[in-house]
Amino acid sequence: RNHRIAVVPGDGIGPEVIDASLEVLAAAETAFGFGTELTRVEAGARHYLRTGELWTPELEEQLRGHDAVLFGAMGDPAVQPGVLERGFILAMRKAFQQAVNLRPVKLYEGVATPIAGLTPERCDLVIVRENTEGAYVGRGSTVHAGTPYAVAVQESVNTRPGIERVVDYSFRLAQQRRKKLTLCHKKNILVEAGNLWQDTVDEVGRRYPDVEVDYVHVDAMCFHLPVAPERFDVVVTDNLFGDIITDLGAVIQGGLGVAASANLNLDGSAPSMFEAIHGSAPDIAGRGWANPVGAVLSTAMCLASLGEREAALAIEAAAVHVLAGLPQLSGPGMGMDTAGVGKEIASLVGAGLP
Amino acid sequence: RNHRIAVVPGDGIGPEVIDASLEVLAAAETAFGFGTELTRVEAGARHYLRTGELWTPELEEQLRGHDAVLFGAMGDPAVQPGVLERGFILAMRKAFQQAVNLRPVKLYEGVATPIAGLTPERCDLVIVRENTEGAYVGRGSTVHAGTPYAVAVQESVNTRPGIERVVDYSFRLAQQRRKKLTLCHKKNILVEAGNLWQDTVDEVGRRYPDVEVDYVHVDAMCFHLPVAPERFDVVVTDNLFGDIITDLGAVIQGGLGVAASANLNLDGSAPSMFEAIHGSAPDIAGRGWANPVGAVLSTAMCLASLGEREAALAIEAAAVHVLAGLPQLSGPGMGMDTAGVGKEIASLVGAGLP
Numbered sequence: 001r002n003h004r005i006a007v008v009p010g011d012g013i014g015p016e017v018i019d020a021s022l023e024v025l026a027a028a029e030t031a032f033g034f035g036t037e038l039t040r041v042e043a044g045a046r047h048y049l050r051t052g053e054l055w056t057p058e059l060e061e062q063l064r065g066h067d068a069v070l071f072g073a074m075g076d077p078a079v080q081p082g083v084l085e086r087g088f089i090l091a092m093r094k095a096f097q098q099a100v101n102l103r104p105v106k107l108y109e110g111v112a113t114p115i116a117g118l119t120p121e122r123c124d125l126v127i128v129r130e131n132t133e134g135a136y137v138g139r140g141s142t143v144h145a146g147t148p149y150a151v152a153v154q155e156s157v158n159t160r161p162g163i164e165r166v167v168d169y170s171f172r173l174a175q176q177r178r179k180k181l182t183l184c185h186k187k188n189i190l191v192e193a194g195n196l197w198q199d200t201v202d203e204v205g206r207r208y209p210d211v212e213v214d215y216v217h218v219d220a221m222c223f224h225l226p227v228a229p230e231r232f233d234v235v236v237t238d239n240l241f242g243d244i245i246t247d248l249g250a251v252i253q254g255g256l257g258v259a260a261s262a263n264l265n266l267d268g269s270a271p272s273m274f275e276a277i278h279g280s281a282p283d284i285a286g287r288g289w290a291n292p293v294g295a296v297l298s299t300a301m302c303l304a305s306l307g308e309r310e311a312a313l314a315i316e317a318a319a320v321h322v323l324a325g326l327p328q329l330s331g332p333g334m335g336m337d338t339a340g341v342g343k344e345i346a347s348l349v350g351a352g353l354p
Numbered sequence: 355r356n357h358r359i360a361v362v363p364g365d366g367i368g369p370e371v372i373d374a375s376l377e378v379l380a381a382a383e384t385a386f387g388f389g390t391e392l393t394r395v396e397a398g399a400r401h402y403l404r405t406g407e408l409w410t411p412e413l414e415e416q417l418r419g420h421d422a423v424l425f426g427a428m429g430d431p432a433v434q435p436g437v438l439e440r441g442f443i444l445a446m447r448k449a450f451q452q453a454v455n456l457r458p459v460k461l462y463e464g465v466a467t468p469i470a471g472l473t474p475e476r477c478d479l480v481i482v483r484e485n486t487e488g489a490y491v492g493r494g495s496t497v498h499a500g501t502p503y504a505v506a507v508q509e510s511v512n513t514r515p516g517i518e519r520v521v522d523y524s525f526r527l528a529q530q531r532r533k534k535l536t537l538c539h540k541k542n543i544l545v546e547a548g549n550l551w552q553d554t555v556d557e558v559g560r561r562y563p564d565v566e567v568d569y570v571h572v573d574a575m576c577f578h579l580p581v582a583p584e585r586f587d588v589v590v591t592d593n594l595f596g597d598i599i600t601d602l603g604a605v606i607q608g609g610l611g612v613a614a615s616a617n618l619n620l621d622g623s624a625p626s627m628f629e630a631i632h633g634s635a636p637d638i639a640g641r642g643w644a645n646p647v648g649a650v651l652s653t654a655m656c657l658a659s660l661g662e663r664e665a666a667l668a669i670e671a672a673a674v675h676v677l678a679g680l681p682q683l684s685g686p687g688m689g690m691d692t693a694g695v696g697k698e699i700a701s702l703v704g705a706g707l708p
């Protein structure tokens with residue numbers, strides 16, 4: 001087995017956490033007998049500031065030739081807000097039809113959660129966020145802009161095929177887990193979109209009679225998720241609500257440093273993309289203070305998607321073990337630097353399960 | 355001073371918490387020398403199930419003749435989801451142009467918050483939610499409904515006057531507080547609406563040079579609000595984001611039982627409406643298990659809006675004092691029943707500040 005992986009370290013702490021992840025990846029290759037062909041690709045805020053290039057046809061073609069994309073982080077205070085988001089991240093999600101944004105919300109042993117009394121057994125769910133449509137389609141217009149009677153209209157476009165693919169994915173995921181799927185929306189207010197989501201869940205659900213289906217409004221979700229995460233197994237939601245509740249999920253599991261994500265292409269037409277949830281954190285870049293575990297766990301998700309399930313599980317187990325030993329999750333109090341954490345996870349992976 | 359207040363107890367625990375609030379109100383009248391004329395109005399889920407009536411022109415006219423509306427709770431499992439929300443609550447907000455939905459997020463002494471280590475000093479902010487437009491305008495349509503290629507489009511309509519009035523209100527509120535205003539939106543993605551919000555904040559802000567202005571994306575808000583509420587003083591946001599983050603605010607302050615809200619008409623054309631955040635909780639109705647403090651604090655907000663600031667402060671102080679003495683926030687472990695809590699707050703209000 002040989003996997004062609006494009007590596008985009010990006011900006012800020014991106015290169016550091018990616019380097020740590022690649023160390024772990026190398027150890028997994030040796031231990032589990034697979035190979036990778038890595039292509040380092042320059043992209044992101046600094047690249048944009050230097051070249052003016054965001055998501056170009058050339059980059060798209062280059063990345064498309066790979067089985068997966070490993071992503072560090074993107075962003076720089078010198079770039080206008082929104083430019084990289086729309087010009088690169090959304091462009092990639094769309095070009096590669098990365099229909100699902102997958103966000104496990106798992107509290108690991110030894111990680112300090114801000115939620116009083118929350119234990120790892122009670123916090124193990126996955127949020128499946130629709131990743132290509134809804135309010136993210138970029139449709140909006142302003143009439144009488146700049147006047148006292150300006151009106152801005154913003155559209156959310158929701159298609160049955162777009163919803164169906166993530167809903168079907170969610171049911172299959174739930175089948176492999178605790179067999180419970182919760183739709184999160186605001187269907188009492190966003191009636192048209194909400195009904196289409198609910199109808200799709202109802203209809204697709206007939207093919208998965210062993211999965212229990214539930215519905216929770218997005219506002220109520222913010223109320224329940226922090227205090228009763230055990231109520232949820234797989235949560236499926238639209239693009240905007242997913243953006244919001246996944247950040248809440250990250251709080252619960254102890255912060256952005258630990259949180260991993262996947263942007264999954266489901267039809268094999270293009271590579272999926274894997275990245276930690278954290279941003280580029282330019283203020284601490286280059287100091288070795290960043291926790292690479294979010295990136296390492298994203299690498300594990302990448303391997304799982306490439307069929308290397310054993311390696312993925314070993315990396316997750318090793319990362320969780322090392323994480324539990326860190327006195328602090330990031331910063332100078334972490335006990336070792338970013339590279340050190342990577343090395344320790346790598347050596348556990350190399351030595352077999354911890 | 356005589357205030358004409360319409361009282362809508364509604365369903366479930368609504369009548370109980372309203373009764374407790376009226377006991378407190380009566381004590382405040384005596385202690386602070388003002389009068390009220392109360393009209394009890396039947397409306398809500400049970401009324402709808404009996405009569406088929408939701409928001410009628412007659413009800414609108416009746417309520418309009420009052421200085422304020424005190425609201426219990428609305429909802430019953432026998433009513434289709436969305437019917438009361440759209441048919442009554444949104445109808446009232448619109449008919450009475452209740453432009454601002456005001457939600458204080460305040461952690462009171464002695465109240466158990468699920469956020470580890472959070473203290474009352476660190477948690478005292480107010481969320482100002484736009485209450486009449488945005489995604490709540492009810493504009494949407496579905497093409498090819500019921501087919502595999504159905505498309506649902508949902509619109510958010512944002513007007514400069516609609517935004518300006520809540521932004522201006524927010525600046526004035528911030529001036530009376532810690533002089534910090536945070537706009538919460540998702541302007542990197544919802545560009546048209548986000549720009550109109552940001553432009554309005556920037557322009558209105560010139561009239562309030564003493565107020566510091568900040569911006570936080572709604573997803574980041576979910577990340578920061580639970581762990582660093584001290585970063586916020588007044589948060590202004592749109593209707594949908596406000597719906598979401600105010601529920602998160604309620605979690606932080608220890609739950610729905612304690613949370614109060616106001617739906618403010620700002621131009622004097624119609625009454626404002628005051629209600630606890632909690633729902634009708636039909637499962638515990640009639641048992642005296644509901645905590646009336648959310649309703650009592652809403653009554654205090656009502657009095658403040660009617661110019662009875664001293665009475666409002668006294669009620670808040672008394673409620674907070676009684677709250678701190680409750681072994682549990684609701685249920686059989688509360689130590690006394692709903693009416694008992696009301697009586698105790700009332701007697702403190704009657705006796706002067708605790």
Ligand SMILES: CC(C)[C@H](C(=O)O)[C@@H](O)C(=O)O
Nearest residue numbers: 085086089090243246543573
């Ligand atoms: C960077 C931005 C476009 C993005 C989003 O809004 O989807 C981010 O917040 C995320 O959750 O991946």
Ligand SMILES: CC(C)[C@H](C(=O)O)[C@@H](O)C(=O)O
Nearest residue numbers: 188189219439440443444597
């Ligand atoms: C009942 C419903 C219409 C309402 C809303 O969505 O605004 C509620 O959730 C609220 O926050 O007041």
